[in-house]
Amino acid sequence: xxxxxxxxxxxxxxxxxxxxxxxxxxxxxxxxxxxxxxxxxxxxxxxxxxxxxxxxxxxxxxxxxxxxxxxxxxxxxxxxxxxxxxxxxxxxxxxxxxxxxxxxxxxxxxxxxxxxxxxxxxxxxxxxxxxxxxxxxxxxxxxxxxxxxxxxxxxxxxxxxxxxxxxxxxxxxxxxxxxxxxxxxxxxxxxxxxxxxxxxxxxxxxxxxxxxxxxxxxxxxxxxxxxxxxxxxxxxxxxxxxxxxxxxxxxxxxxxxxxxx
Amino acid sequence: xxxxxxxxxxxxxxxxxxxxxxxxxxxxxxxxxxxxxxxxxxxxxxxxxxxxxxxxxxxxxxxxxxxxxxxxxxxxxxxxxxxxxxxxxxxxxxxxxxxxxxxxxxxxxxxxxxxxxxxxxxxxxxxxxxxxxxxxxxxxxxxxxxxxxxxxxxxxxxxxxxxxxxxxxxxxxxxxxxxxxxxxxxxxxxxxxxxxxxxxxxxxxxxxxxxxxxxxxxxxxxxxxxxxxxxxxxxxxxxxxxxxxxxxxxxxxxxxxxxxxxxxxxxxxxxxx
Amino acid sequence: xxxxxxxxxxxxxxxxxxxxxxxxxxxxxxxxxxxxxxxxxxxxxxxxxxxxxxxxxxxxxxxxxxxxxxxxxxxxxxxxxxxxxxxxxxxxxxxxxxxxxxxxxxxxxxxxxxxxxxxxxxxxxxxxxxxxxxxxxxxxxxxxxxxxxxxxxxxxxxxxxxxxxxxxxxxxxxxxxxxxxxxxxxxxxxxxxxxxxxxxxxxxxxxxxxxxxxxxxxxxxxxxxxxxxxxxxxxxxxxxxxxxxxxxxxxxxxxxxxxxxxxxxxxxxxxxxxxxxxxxxxxxxxxxxxxxxxxxxxxxxxxxxxxxxxxxxxxxxxxxxxxxxxxxxxxxxxxxxxxxxxxxxxxxxxxxxxxxxx
Numbered sequence: 078x079x080x081x082x083x084x085x086x087x088x089x090x091x092x093x094x095x096x097x098x099x100x101x102x103x104x105x106x107x108x109x110x111x112x113x114x115x116x117x118x119x120x121x122x123x124x125x126x127x128x129x130x131x132x133x134x135x136x137x138x139x140x141x142x143x144x145x146x147x148x149x150x151x152x153x154x155x156x157x158x159x160x161x162x163x164x165x166x167x168x169x170x171x172x173x174x175x176x177x178x179x180x181x182x183x184x185x186x187x188x189x190x191x192x193x194x195x196x197x198x199x200x201x202x203x204x205x206x207x208x209x210x211x212x213x214x215x216x217x218x219x220x221x222x223x224x225x226x227x228x229x230x231x232x233x234x235x236x237x238x239x240x241x242x243x244x245x246x247x248x249x250x251x252x253x254x255x256x257x258x259x260x261x262x263x264x265x266x267x268x269x270x271x272x273x274x275x276x277x278x279x280x281x282x283x284x285x286x287x288x289x290x291x292x293x294x295x296x297x298x299x300x301x302x303x304x305x306x307x308x309x310x311x312x313x314x315x316x317x318x319x320x321x322x323x324x325x326x327x328x329x330x331x332x333x334x335x336x337x338x
Numbered sequence: 339x340x341x342x343x344x345x346x347x348x349x350x351x352x353x354x355x356x357x358x359x360x361x362x363x364x365x366x367x368x369x370x371x372x373x374x375x376x377x378x379x380x381x382x383x384x385x386x387x388x389x390x391x392x393x394x395x396x397x398x399x400x401x402x403x404x405x406x407x408x409x410x411x412x413x414x415x416x417x418x419x420x421x422x423x424x425x426x427x428x429x430x431x432x433x434x435x436x437x438x439x440x441x442x443x444x445x446x447x448x449x450x451x452x453x454x455x456x457x458x459x460x461x462x463x464x465x466x467x468x469x470x471x472x473x474x475x476x477x478x479x480x481x482x483x484x485x486x487x488x489x490x491x492x493x494x495x496x497x498x499x500x501x502x503x504x505x506x507x508x509x510x511x512x513x514x515x516x517x518x519x520x521x522x523x524x525x526x527x528x529x530x531x532x533x534x535x536x537x538x539x540x541x542x543x544x545x546x547x548x549x550x551x552x553x554x555x556x557x558x559x560x561x562x563x564x565x566x567x568x569x570x571x572x573x574x575x576x577x578x579x580x581x582x583x584x585x586x587x588x589x590x591x592x593x594x595x596x597x598x599x600x601x602x603x604x605x606x607x608x609x610x611x
Numbered sequence: 612x613x614x615x616x617x618x619x620x621x622x623x624x625x626x627x628x629x630x631x632x633x634x635x636x637x638x639x640x641x642x643x644x645x646x647x648x649x650x651x652x653x654x655x656x657x658x659x660x661x662x663x664x665x666x667x668x669x670x671x672x673x674x675x676x677x678x679x680x681x682x683x684x685x686x687x688x689x690x691x692x693x694x695x696x697x698x699x700x701x702x703x704x705x706x707x708x709x710x711x712x713x714x715x716x717x718x719x720x721x722x723x724x725x726x727x728x729x730x731x732x733x734x735x736x737x738x739x740x741x742x743x744x745x746x747x748x749x750x751x752x753x754x755x756x757x758x759x760x761x762x763x764x765x766x767x768x769x770x771x772x773x774x775x776x777x778x779x780x781x782x783x784x785x786x787x788x789x790x791x792x793x794x795x796x797x798x799x800x801x802x803x804x805x806x807x808x809x810x811x812x813x814x815x816x817x818x819x820x821x822x823x824x825x826x827x828x829x830x831x832x833x834x835x836x837x838x839x840x841x842x843x844x845x846x847x848x849x850x851x852x853x854x855x856x857x858x859x860x861x862x863x864x865x866x867x868x869x870x871x872x873x874x875x876x877x878x879x880x881x882x883x884x885x886x887x888x889x890x891x892x893x894x895x896x897x898x899x900x901x902x903x904x905x906x907x908x909x910x911x912x913x914x915x916x917x918x919x920x921x922x923x924x925x926x927x928x929x930x931x932x933x934x935x936x937x938x939x940x941x942x943x944x945x946x947x948x949x950x951x952x953x954x955x956x957x958x959x960x961x962x963x964x965x966x967x968x969x
Contacts, residue, residue, distance in 0.1 A: 272454025
């Protein structure tokens with residue numbers, strides 16, 4: 078069918094860059110050629126031993142872990158308040174919480190740069206962590222809010238009628254049922270933070286820079302396929318995470334796609 | 339009768355306090371940006387002078403206005419192309435019969451979404467500049483190449499929003515139209531597309547806004563020849579150390595983005611993004 | 612009947628914005644009885660239940676259980692059993708863990724709880740189902756689990772919020788009988804919310820008919836059906852015809868078309884007044900001899916198996932609903948005679964002064 082061909086062609090367009098990167102990463106020569114002239118792992122070795130990449134990887138892990146673990150409880154509390162209590166200013170609050178999604182990255186980045194310079198935090202990971210919490214918070218609030226909205230409020234009433242205090246009802250009923258939403262939120266937070274680039278570029282120095290910033294600097298300065306190797310590792314890791322997440326959580330439900338389940 | 343009559347647990351303001359603190363920090367950063375936009379740049383120094391509107395007058399200089407215009411044109415073209423290219427995939431995703439097919443489509447769609455800007459843009463540098471694919475026209479470091487990268491970058495977002503909208507359209511409507519004698523093509527134009535207009539609207543809105551402040555794609559695929567607003571902000575801030583000038587430009591970008599979103603949102607009648 | 616009061620509501624009022632959900636409700640529920648709150652949706656019956664359970668805080672008024680004021684006591688300290696319309700079984704727990712939830716919250720050991728859970732599941736005729744997941748059970752079985760979960764904590768009062776509404780007709784009727792059996796066996800004071808008059812008439816010791824945040828009538832089922840206090844109650848309980856008539860003398864009224872009817876209410880009517888006469892469909896005789904015979908035309912005939920509903924139009928254009936056992940050989944347009952015995956009319960009791968709304 079013509080429709081299927083169109084979809085297939087568009088999917089090819091979407092996956093083409095990924096395929097080219099993977100092929101390039103195994104190329105034996107520094108200049109790309111097709112078909113590849115020999116297979117080699119030297120670019121992987123390069124990528125994994127390049128000191129600035131190693132340093133940036135450590136920074137990335139610290140910044141991502143810290144910002145995700147901070148944003149998760151903060152965003153969960155906000156989602157509970159927004160969905161359950163429906164505060165009078167819910168619409169405005171919701172818009173404010175999601176605003177980091179639409180504020181241009183360069184504006185946020187320059188703003189954080191000016192603040193960091195004023196506070197003498199330019200070499201610190203803290204400024205990166207704070208910025209990342211701001212940037213991943215919308216994703217956490219969204220995914221947890223969907224879970225909270227799908228939770229039958231009668232379940233908490235049932236727990237109360239059986240003698241559970243609000244805290245006990247939260248621990249024994251609400252929290253276990255929110256687990257898929259919390260897991261999805263954590264996943265989003267990790268992926269968004271791990272890949273964040275624009276804002277981080279403004280507040281990174283050689284000391285505290287995270288991996289995407291180091292990769293950018295490398296691409297600007299060198300043309301060899303070391304970046305292809307590192308990119309392939311990134312792509313592989315992402316595919317595994319997304320695949321596992323889909324298995325565990327049924328992503329189509331989180332994005333509200335497909336038939337009613 | 340109401341589900342929220344006596345919500346259990348902590349009061350709303352306590353639950354909201356931590357996120358309000360985070361938002362306050364963000365507000366301070368944006369406030370600092372606007373403050374710097376009105377301070378005088380002292381060349382060769384990060385110190386600033388007194389209040390001035392010079393920075394904004396500089397934004398209006400012809401060479402900078404051109405960048406703003408280029409940004410608008412590229413964003414509009416990206417939105418239209420991404421919409422056309424995303425709808426078929428979104429439809430296939432939303433109407434996939436088996437869970438396995440849906441998962442496959444979803445993973446293929448989401449993977450680039452989760453791969454990050456640098457990896458994706460680098461990949462396009464390889465594709466557009468490679469020696470083994472001969473493109474009919476030069477693409478790398480040209481506006482057309484930047485456009486390809488921007489469309490690719492926008493598609494996952496567009497697909498997700500459209501697929502959610504299409505899923506919400508009950509297939510009964512399509513069956514009803516078919517029972518009334520409408521051909522599949524007519525069904526699409528008369529029933530499915532009109533019913534998914536809210537998704538089309540919000541998808542276009544989000545993509546336009548994101549593209550308007552795109553940075554890595556024009557930075558790497560434009561090679562310094564093609565510049566959008568964000569690239570100018572970065573050049574001024576990180577290469578010329580002209581923070582006030584850069585801040586003015588970023589402030590203009592921010593106000594334009596939010597203004598466009600508000601305007602489009604009102605015109606289409608959706609409640610924000 | 613006049614046993615001691617278990618639940619007492621005194622002038623309980625609750626508003627949602629401009630909507631008055633409960634308007635100074637007064638209600639006493641007695642030891643061991645099953646009291647139904649009956650009314651259309653939005654009448655305040657569920658809000659009343661939620662106020663008793665402690666899920667909704669009243670704006671004014673007092674809720675007492677066993678004579679002590681519990682208005683400010685949170686739901687989890689009231690010790691009442693609640694069965695929800697959606698059952699609200701915890702989806703992440705087994706049937707056994709669901710039933711054990713309340714016992715564990717009371718600090719009972721896992722072993723003791725297991726014994727009690729077994730007994731409770733046996734009571735609702737689901738023995739050995741403790742390890743099943745709620746989602747695997749049919750609606751009727753989930754219903755029983757919800758009942759077992761509420762009963763196992765030996766609550767002071769059992770509150771049922773439309774517990775049968777989600778079941779299909781046949782199952783609903785079976786469960787109705789079973790619910791009544793269990794309630795009698797346990798002997799627990801029960802408050803039952805429903806919009807289904809048959810359910811209320813069949814199950815209850817007493818019924819409170821609610822409308823617009825008020826209790827319109829409180830009484831035993833027969834009283835509610837045979838002596839409706841208001842037109843609303845007459846209308847809501849049983850499909851009835853309502854005739855507006857002017858009283859000529861103590862025993863005679865005149866309909867708008869000029870038709871005169873003899874009426875015997877066991878007390879004389881006040882001449883000159885306008886009254887609303889209510890006629891139950893089973894009291895309208897078709898082709899009848901007997902009192903008040905009137906010429907009529909058949910408007911529609913609806914065969915319903917055990918009975919047939921016939922709508923007839925009187926000479927003045929008034930419509931009356933009649934119910935006949937079995938089938939009838941009538942068609943729309945047929946001319947017939949209908950008769951209504953003088954003692955078949957009901958006149959709703961007058962409302963107390965100052966209560967003119969509804």
